[in-house]
Amino acid sequence: MNAIPDRPSARAAPQAAHEARLAYRAGRVAPTAGVAPGLTQANMIALPRDWAYDFLLYAQRNPKPCPVLDVSDAGAYRTVLAPQADLRTDLPLYRVWRDGRLDAEVPDATALWDEHPDLVTFLIGCSFTFEGPLQEAGIEMRHIARGCNVPMYRTGIACRPAGRLKGEMVVSMRPIPAHRVADAVTISARYPSVHGAPVHIGNPAELGIADLARPDFGDAVPIEAGEIPVFWACGVTPQAAVMASGVPFAITHAPGHMFITDVPDSRYHV
């Protein structure tokens, strides 16, 4: 194989995912935006088996914020999306939820899997998947340019309930130049299983967002003159459901600290 150092081949990419996961397993804590480009990143939520049906139904009823990419068997910590990975250790940062409240953030969830041996783990599509194609089309991703986390907001949009689960939709926001908004829509729409097209364009007040400078998760980014705030459904939505529904126990990724899979982004292109 010819080495092309500044443009890793598709064949080389899975190695980047594997190495990143090993670094997180060894204790590294950092947001995953821009890591292992070209490989799909996923949101994670693990719930006791008793809650798995309610959650899978919640996801089916709310496919824009909760597109399910894989579900582990109860008690397993493996996924077909990255057969070598260990879901207990290979994310950079986990959140632990008890009775609907954030209890702790930990870099290793092994002890929690021991505490709840029947956990079912859901991996959910992430809008990072279409950021590569957006950038290739010449659309700047402000949070990547600034080296920070994407800004995320809780909204007033109620998800459709399922069993004991309810909650509001969480969205991510990217400022897009007005003349590129249509391109951002059509490009992201080609990836329906990783949130797809935006859910809202241009009017944060209508979503119940009072101040774009104060995101509920992630980091604020500046909106320049001539740019429109564009909102995509976000895989942090399950964490809002955990809070709103008082779920007794859950483990999730920390926002922006995703699970990096071996699957090329192109798999989710339709």
Next chain:
Amino acid sequence: MNAIPDRPSARAAPQAAHEARLAYRAGRVAPTAGVAPGLTQANMIALPRDWAYDFLLYAQRNPKPCPVLDVSDAGAYRTVLAPQADLRTDLPLYRVWRDGRLDAEVPDATALWDEHPDLVTFLIGCSFTFEGPLQEAGIEMRHIARGCNVPMYRTGIACRPAGRLKGEMVVSMRPIPAHRVADAVTISARYPSVHGAPVHIGNPAELGIADLARPDFGDAVPIEAGEIPVFWACGVTPQAAVMASGVPFAITHAPGHMFITDVPDSRYHV
């Protein structure tokens, strides 16, 4: 409103769905291909609550043959896809399965819902949804032209198991002129939640299909010179899983006798 008799408006269409459902409720039995054009038709399977998680997981793991459009609450026979409909009576023909074997075909399933009061009903996307766009592109649907049911075949392609469920993929087949196969792929690919792009093109033996003239479900159609058999994943796949897994009790639609929703086909276009 101006009446345009030979081209019903989008606004008039839901009435056609409602009237068709009332006819089936009153006892009419007939395949639904071509009925209420422009409105989404769905495959149906109802299972006792105890089997609902396994099935929802089976569908998540096999989204090409089992794209879930809606799931009812246990015991309910209503769906958001057609709020006036009664899922117990409004399909033209039902199949009743006991211990994995076909037990009966009935035009009214009310007594069966009484027998199993905790049934969870799954409505699954149907390739009929993209037949309209294919026809509008000038691609003949042979089974519609001949007024018969689409041919469906069991294959040797194993679905990914989930819990107690396993089985092979069922496919539908449409003969397509060789120079239009690429168009058929790109058009159907725009509808990923109703089976999307074909799973196979051109070599039935590779799917384990010995004779295209003898479909396992539906009716055989002739393949003309210069045409290629194109295979799409099919929503009869859950019935194959019922058989292969020895599911104690299930109700499904009879192949080709679908549930007609109020939802325009365009909803599933990405």
